[in-house]
Amino acid sequence: MREINVKEIIPVVKKLCIDANYYIGEDVLNKIKEFYEKEESTTAKEVLSIILENYELAAKEKMPSCQDTGVAVIFVELGQDVHLVGGDFYEAINEGVRQGYKDGYLRKSIVDDPIIDRVNTKDNTPALIYTDIVPGEHIKITVAPKGGGSENMSEIKMMKAADGIEGVVDFVVDRVSRSGGNPCPPIVVGVGLGGNFEQSALLAKKALLRPLNESHPEEKWAKIEKEILEKVNKLGIGPQGFGGRTTALGVSIMYKPCHIASMPVAVNIQCHAARHKSAVI
Amino acid sequence: MAQTIRLTTPFTDEDVSKLSIGDKVLISGTIYTGRDAAHKRLVELVEAGKDLPFDIKGQIIYYVGPAPAPPGKPIGSAGPTTSYRMDPYAPTLMDVGLKGMIGKGPRNQDVIDSMKKNKAVYLAAIGGAAVVVAKSIKKAKVIAYDDLGTEAIRELKVEDFPCIVANDIYGNDIYKEGLKKYKKET
Ligand code: SF4
Numbered sequence: 001m002r003e004i005n006v007k008e009i010i011p012v013v014k015k016l017c018i019d020a021n022y023y024i025g026e027d028v029l030n031k032i033k034e035f036y037e038k039e040e041s042t043t044a045k046e047v048l049s050i051i052l053e054n055y056e057l058a059a060k061e062k063m064p065s066c067q068d069t070g071v072a073v074i075f076v077e078l079g080q081d082v083h084l085v086g087g088d089f090y091e092a093i094n095e096g097v098r099q100g101y102k103d104g105y106l107r108k109s110i111v112d113d114p115i116i117d118r119v120n121t122k123d124n125t126p127a128l129i130y131t132d133i134v135p136g137e138h139i140k141i142t143v144a145p146k147g148g149g150s151e152n153m154s155e156i157k158m159m160k161a162a163d164g165i166e167g168v169v170d171f172v173v174d175r176v177s178r179s180g181g182n183p184c185p186p187i188v189v190g191v192g193l194g195g196n197f198e199q200s201a202l203l204a205k206k207a208l209l210r211p212l213n214e215s216h217p218e219e220k221w222a223k224i225e226k227e228i229l230e231k232v233n234k235l236g237i238g239p240q241g242f243g244g245r246t247t248a249l250g251v252s253i254m255y256k257p258c259h260i261a262s263m264p265v266a267v268n269i270q271c272h273a274a275r276h277k278s279a280v281i
Numbered sequence: 282m283a284q285t286i287r288l289t290t291p292f293t294d295e296d297v298s299k300l301s302i303g304d305k306v307l308i309s310g311t312i313y314t315g316r317d318a319a320h321k322r323l324v325e326l327v328e329a330g331k332d333l334p335f336d337i338k339g340q341i342i343y344y345v346g347p348a349p350a351p352p353g354k355p356i357g358s359a360g361p362t363t364s365y366r367m368d369p370y371a372p373t374l375m376d377v378g379l380k381g382m383i384g385k386g387p388r389n390q391d392v393i394d395s396m397k398k399n400k401a402v403y404l405a406a407i408g409g410a411a412v413v414v415a416k417s418i419k420k421a422k423v424i425a426y427d428d429l430g431t432e433a434i435r436e437l438k439v440e441d442f443p444c445i446v447a448n449d450i451y452g453n454d455i456y457k458e459g460l461k462k463y464k465k466e467t
Contacts, residue, residue, distance in 0.1 A: 234466075
């Protein structure tokens with residue numbers, strides 16, 4: 001049993017919010033460079049080089065790479081041998097978000113109720129927190145700020161087993177096609193398969209945390225990811241929707257067992273600002 | 282053939298007649314910011330026959346909700362927001378002299394027709410390239426609708442603000458042309 005005071009969590013979450021927004025992952029930069037080499041359109045190449053320059057500048061100037069610094073999506077792996085003391089765990093996480101968005105000069109983009117009042121909460125809380133209990137005595141925290149432009153292009157469909165894998169592939173490709181230039185392509189496509197209505201969406205979101213240089217550990221799924229990526233990049237949408245070969249940098253699938261009657265499919269669209277940072281306490 | 286063109290605001294008919302979709306434009310001078318709420322107010326003023334808070338003749342509106350300015354900087358990260366939300370208002374503003382809009386993502390046919398009629402252009406800034414844009418902004422000051430916070434109208438002094446022509450005055454649309462050119466049958 002290890003005792004952890006929740007106050008220790010505040011500065012960790014604060015730093016992760018800031019770092020995720022200032023410093024994009026190497027995997028994203030490398031993928032953009034790889035696609036730059038393959039890109040046929042000169043306009044698309046120009047766009048990709050501006051995007052790369054922007055990430056370099058953001059890190060150097062210590063500024064958020066995008067002004068939409070998102071909703072703070074937070075994944076927690078909580079070791080079952082941890083005993084949390086000193087206050088409310090979720091409130092500590094939200095305090096970290098509050099401090100990170102204030103001191104990091106990040107934009108506050110959360111409204112208190114989605115339809116009627118829509119008053120800005122002014123500190124970017126509440127965060128969206130998902131907790132898994134795991135063996136051990138550590139806490140792993142991942143902060144993944146998510147922008148509105150790409151999130152709005154996401155979708156869930158309750159498909160039938162008879163639709164088969166072809167049906168799933170077509171649905172994902174069609175979702176990307178209908179998104180066009182809106183989600184700031186090049187994008188990353190997160191796909192959640194199985195589970196239930198609600199779990200498929202979470203799987204799609206979690207799939208986006210996988211580094212872009214990795215594919216699915218199971219060969220059969222890695223093949224499907226490759227097939228979807230090829231099809232998506234034949235759509236011609238290209239960076240920012242100006243036309244080109246680079247519509248998506250990667251496709252990441254996660255699946256779970258599901259009911260004999262169901263086949264839920266969720267597609268979570270992520271812009272090139274595929275931001276996430278983790279820390280272990 | 283795509284080219285790089287430097288332009289200073291306000292834009293003239295001659296300036297915009299040189300632009301074709303795909304061209305890179307580097308803008309210097311004064312531009313104004315505005316999003317949904319500010320647009321609504323501007324259009325209400327036009328409809329009531331009242332003066333706008335700035336002289337819109339030949340001017341450019343940039344669709345942006347910037348991040349807070351860090352100490353020592355005129356503005357925080359300031360990339361474009363999605364433009365289609367401004368589509369209902371844009372033709373009215375072009376009718377009274379607006380010459381350019383900067384944002385991201387495609388426009389509807391009404392806006393495209395109005396650009397042709399009024400000799401105005403739509404320029405796309407690169408979504409997510411918010412620091413590159415911020416670096417070209419040398420000064421920022423709120424000139425109207427302070428109550429709207431990040432959505433207030435700001436006057437920006439820019440130098441070589443980078444964008445790409447998405448709709449020219451000839452009715453061309455980069456989003457449609459790009460797809461036509463690069464779509465492959467599967
Ligand atoms: S979709 Fe992504 S890159 Fe585009 S504005 Fe939103 S957060 Fe920024």
